[in-house]
Amino acid sequence: MANDYAPLPDGPILCDACSRRGKQIEMQPQETLPPDALEWARKENTELQSYRCPECESVNTFRVD
Numbered sequence: 001m002a003n004d005y006a007p008l009p010d011g012p013i014l015c016d017a018c019s020r021r022g023k024q025i026e027m028q029p030q031e032t033l034p035p036d037a038l039e040w041a042r043k044e045n046t047e048l049q050s051y052r053c054p055e056c057e058s059v060n061t062f063r064v065d
Contacts, residue, residue: 005037008049008062015053016060027051027060037061 018025030052033041041048047064 005063017058025055
């Protein structure tokens with residue numbers, strides 16, 4: 001995962017992987033961050049939020065500004 005997380009978008013977060021297959025699946029917030037994101041957030045003193053796709057289980061993590 002990249003060490004530069006995009007800002008949390010306004011509105012629904014759609015799964016990129018599913019969108020490439022022609023599906024519009026809204027990702028759901030998850031309580032825990034992936035280990036690498038958790039470490040990055042602690043080092044950078046920045047809040048992150050992860051979202052998981054209920055269809056394909058992919059995870060996206062965003063900076064909370």
